[in-house]
Amino acid sequence: MGIGGAMLKGIPVIGSPISVEAALQGGVDVALKKRMADVALNAARSKGATYTDVRIGRYLRQFVVTREEKVQNVVNTESYGMGIRVLANGCWGFAATDKLDTDSIAKAAAAAVAIAKENARIQTEPVQLAPQKGYGEVSWKTPIEKNAFEVPIKDKVDLLLKVNDTAMKAGSNYITSIIFSVNEQKYFASTDGSYIDQDVHRIWPTFFATKIDPKTGKFETRNALSSPRGMGYEYLIPKAADKITGMPTTLYRNSYDMIEDAGFAGKQGGEKMAAKSVEAGKYDLILDPSNLWLTIHESVGHPSELDRVLGYEANFAGTSFLTLDKWKSGKFNFGSKNVNIVADKLQPGSLGAVGYDDEGVKCGQWDIIKDGILVNYQTIRDQAHIIGLNASQGCCYADAWSDVQFQRMPNVSLQPGKAPLTPSDMIKNVEKGIYIVGDSSFSIDQQRYNFQFSGQLYYEVKNGKIVGMLNDVAYQSNTQEFWNSCVAVCDKSDYRLGGSFFDGKGQPEQVSAVSHGSSTARFNGVNIINTARKI
């Protein structure tokens, strides 16, 4: 039977479905969501589930895409449905449906239980869940100042076309610019007695500006130095106090001047093309947070995920070199004493900030690397006991109502240095180095030892001074060696967040949005390769 028929036959929990406009105006009525959740909880229990959680999600996304003087696309997407996860016979089962009448919900709950019971015969040990108290009916909302979905399309289009015009006047031949807005309206309920309503907002303005030289056939692209943020449209209202000037390009803290950055990008495309090709060898690297966030993500964030350490990702994302024996020893030198890495699910303005995770655990923060030593991992309810915890760290997330929740990375950030230090002071002490701004190519092995990263802008540093731009640069290192070569981290006045909307993991693959903060940091004697080739 098709969905059309199912919609007619089923008995809706409420008279009429919720329109897009109603969703945009504040979401589905909480009482309705509680009633739907209770249908699922009761249906699963009656089929033999010993634990059930339900996530009702309405996911709104908006893309405004322009290139040069043209608007290419204005898209609003919406997805609404329910995911039901159960424990039966000690095994997980999951089913998801986008038909939210009582019959369909009950059927999905029964399907989840049937799957759990079927799979229990190929399970070796029953799932052991860390205890979690119920919070009753609670709510949380990203503390935004201006809801991006309420900003008129015209304002976004006008901004992007101005961005494009600015880059092209400054030298770009082509530019694509995008404002990507996300609103996750999530409702969680579990047999522990939690009914959690959350309204999560994210925004990502970005561009790709390309300069070509038809004579030589060469081209160079300079991407935006923005970062995706757990903020509203206020991120796109530039504030002077958020700008870091005095460096070769302006850098941005908690608000972004997209037009100004486009002007720099237009100019820098030509500079990149004219830049000297790097001589391969060892250099001291001064990494701006707009570059370092991705290195933190890949080389610290992923290897400290407990599910990877245990082998749950062995068939896809990989395992981890941060094995349990290294953590148990209490002496594993992940990095130098300057390296302090904190996991944080609360950090304001970050992509990972929520009140509660997707299995109803209140979020918090904790150390992962303390004074260079591995002290902790990131985990969820069914793995917490393996590292002796009696509570989850709140790292569970699913990217849609239709996908099962599992361990995802919290914001994982390098703490600023305690002594006053600015990036320009840091550069003054470098004899032979490269100052790298912005992220680009990234690749790391499945246990997170060997990595290679590139950037948007590379500046050669000689005897304490920036002497010009370089090209064809990539840095290759081994994670432990790299973090042990961290000799200095700038102070908190330089601290900024980078991040990704699309951290991929799991099968079927899911994406997660996560931020990584740092101040500019220095790494001595890192291997640089030259990436120029001829075809």
Place this chain on the structure above:
Amino acid sequence: MAILSQEEAQALMKKALSFSKADECEINLNGSDSGNIRYARNSVSTSGAISQTSLVVSSAFGKKLGVATINEYDDASLEKAVRRSEELAQLAPENPEYVPFLGPQTYSADNPKLFDQKTAEMEPKKRTDMVAQSLQVAKDANLTAAGFLQNTGSFAAMMNSHGLFAYNKYSDINFSVTLRSADGKGSGYASRDYEDFNDMDTLKLTKVAAQKANGSVTAKAIEPGKYTVILEPAAGIVLLENLYGALDARSADEGRSFLSKAGGGTKLGEKLVDERVNIYSDPQDPRLPTASWNGDGRPLERVNWIEKGVIKNLSYSRFWAQKKGVKAVPGPSGIIMEGGDASLEDLIKGTEKGILVTRLWYIRPVDPQTLLYTGLTRDGTFYIENGQIKFPVKNFRFNESPVIMLNNLEALGRTERTVSGESFQSAMIPPMKIRDFTFSSLSDAV
């Protein structure tokens, strides 16, 4: 049941179109039912059943376009989605590149291999049985298994106000497994993707992974540098897809592609790689059935992309084709790279010194100018000497361009169906022997 029949899809889309007040309106509708099991540490971890559909409404007033999607299908929701796309279109400025929606098209009959009802409707018990077979191999060999099995039934349909209607139904079964030795020193992998579950042999594939895991435990470090390599299809596809997926006319014409030439113009019609390289796409091929139409309603037909090393076709958006006065060839679907008669074993036998690469992973672009990519070997890399596999070697990072690689071609083996571990797309790819493949550093990862 999220798979609508042609008639059900038609009725729903007609209803949606009836709400349209725009100059033009187009509806894309798709849905899927899928079930999966994920396992690790020799035990099931997560699993699920997902049923979902999505309807996309594109409305245009003149050259102003707006798009909205929804997954609720009562009249009120359909009308809301149509109105919302119209509002977005009215708010959007004119797009000078807008091309009106297509009129009715003629599509080839569906490839009969595209949909298998039993694969679409597999029960949880069948999935569990298939995974149980895989787990048994691991336990018998004292190895640790992690894997994933998923079956999917799906459909895609589109209809517009100019009378275009298109519909395809698909089934899919996907399996991958990694076996690791208890000491963590050996790792092996196998994966496949088919339309029919009868083609999927989880037992045989897990045995292949077990052999690689056991064979790779005593890996030696050898110096990085340029080596002759034999890339198994699962390793070759992840580099090649970045070549055949980048045959876009517009970026080449605009001077920002590896296909752009100094002084202007493109390499279309020129020899780019070794003359033994022939790459085409054919939705009707029984070995790799794909859809008969693409997302904007254009028919998908056989296209030769690279013939005897020469770039024969580039893909065009409808706008760019109109501007250039050429046929709007859609991008590739169902890629087939021709091979030779040699088996993988024959290629190994004919190699004096070289490295057998069974899988490449974490492939990322480094320089679009030369199509330079980086990534690593994974799950079984072996040193070959005098036509024999001598010993396993530690993993390498490479920096290589598929263009350079296909110019350094030594030999091709028999083409076979493989699935990319990066894009999850399937293709027919032969094992390839390549000289001077650039490994730039060693990795300690297993």
